[in-house]
Amino acid sequence: MPRNPQPKFESWGRYPKLEADLVPLHWTTDFPLRHSPTTKILPVGAGRSYGDVCLLEHGTLLKTRGMDRLLHFNPETGVLRCEAGATLAEILDFAVPRGFFLPVTPGTKYVTVGGAIANDIHGKNHHIAGTFGCHVPRFELVRSDGAHFECSPTENADWFSATVGGMGLTGLITWAEVRLRPIVSRKIQYKGTKFVGIDEFVALSKAAAHSEYTIAWIDCIATGNNFARGIFMQGDHSQQPEPLKRSKEPWLMLPLDVPEFALNRFSIGLFNTLYYNRQWSKEKNALVDYEPFFYPLDCLLHWNRMYGKSGLLQFQCVLPWEDGQQMGIIKILKTITASGLASFLAVIKVFGDAPSPGMLSFPMPGITLALDFPIRSDISFDLLHRLADIAQEHSGRMYPAKDARMTAGQFQSFYPQWQSFSRYIDPTFDSAFWQRVTAHG
């Protein structure tokens, strides 16, 4: 297997920047490699996680995108078997014209199936459908010693639960099955409702629990009477049959890094105010295509260049329900508004009770909050550290796929099962994230 000494592989947050060798895999039989590298290895899909779960300094990254074949589809059950490097975009191109849709989708369709399993991703329907791993009946795991495991919730169940949410550390996922769900239209029946405050958000979430998709955008800059204002969005697949065409390819790309001074409290505050006022009335109903509903940013390729070349930091936590007011979430929002660091896209959602299938899966019942920050040296890092502390105080946890800064102590308190998980790690595998959160001292 030829080696490709390119340093420039970045995660979507473009922070941290770590050098590694890249070895592309094109066939499920390419692994184990014929010439074992002398370094540790880590499989990586589309590189759409934000921090360092898909990075390994001075290591060898196995790029799985070449393994993108669809292997079998059963229209009776909706189960699609495909190689792990296929993206959700490619699955949608295949599935939508046939009247099927993803069971769970994150906010971008440019992730691979392998990555979706390895991070046990979630979407706007978590309160009904659980995580992506809940809809994966089976996959194959190949270890560096050549052992092959077919894993399902009942067969090699321990390998299944270690690998779902296992951040690529347990071996290479070569193929997987995904149970698609039927649709009759591309359209989503959408309803947007303005709210102010976390109590109102919680009330709206409870009232909309029957809606398949719910999410809220929240303004992290506004203070005073406007504190925690936002738009609660809910949607269901339209039941009106209509022709199911495949999506067009996006053509809009952010070609260059935006200079970092362009993103400041003023410009982001203006964006937030405009966004909040994009609907005048308290409530708005519309029939919208699934692309802007699920993937508002996918139409702008390389949108991460918006944050300049130093990149962005993500923060996502989930806090369990609290009796009375959701003090933890309120405290986090107050800390952010007080910091002066602005976030474009803060979203908040209620997670449901469906148990996550992975040992290290992130979702649990409660409220999850996700936001991004430009990197402004120590201010950003200090803020993230304080937010992680609040999450810890309120018995919550943070999402590894969106993290670049949590400490070993924080991770180990969020995921006390990490030691039993570590027995399943392939001895030749490692990641920058894992090194960081298991470091001593």
Added chain:
Amino acid sequence: MAKLPSRVLVLGATSAIAAGVMRPLAEQGARIYLVARNPEKLKAVASDLQTRGAGAVFPHVMDLDDTAAHEAMLTEAAAKLETIDLALIAHGILGAQEQAQADYAAAEAILRTNFLSAVSLITWLANYFESTHQGTLAVISSVAGDRGRKSNYVYGSSKAALNTFLDGVRNRIDRSGVHILTIKPGFVSTPMTAHLPQSALFAHPATVGRGILKAIEKRKDVAYVPPMWAIIMFIIRSVPDSIFKKLNL
């Protein structure tokens, strides 16, 4: 727009560029006869095309260097497909230039796979298409055949010979209603180029596949894919030898 071909023979079916051509055809229900050397990889490709909606797939494992076995395979393909609308020749090796310039045996292996085996296939297919007065013969060549460069002139000359051979075949049978397409891809991200540092010039095989299908529909003679390579190669061909010989290309 002309109708896409529906009975397709692909030689070198595990090539990444071939996948870019075959997937849209499979989605339209094409019947596809697939020839490749590695049975496991061929099985994965066949499953992919079947899943995407191919009317039928006929995988055939063989080493295309074995020219003596070409006729039997081609005859079977024509019988299984009933008639061939499109034959795509996609197999080839890059070889190692340093080895090939040091050792004739290595150079010969490159010429055998990229030129001689293709000549054997084209000879049979050209006569087949000429007798049926229809069909497209599309052959994946390379921009490397446009001018010899020190970094890959053995590979490049195998493709240059192929281009000249195809020019002649086109001149002979275009008048019979047969379309001969010479495809010249630039850098494409495939297993063949995985060891090279990838730059912005590298195209995705799916993009290249769409470009090839467009060239088939438009009945082009020679197609650079992506099209910007026509400009790049025009410039490279225009440099006088007195200067070119001193460049590091």
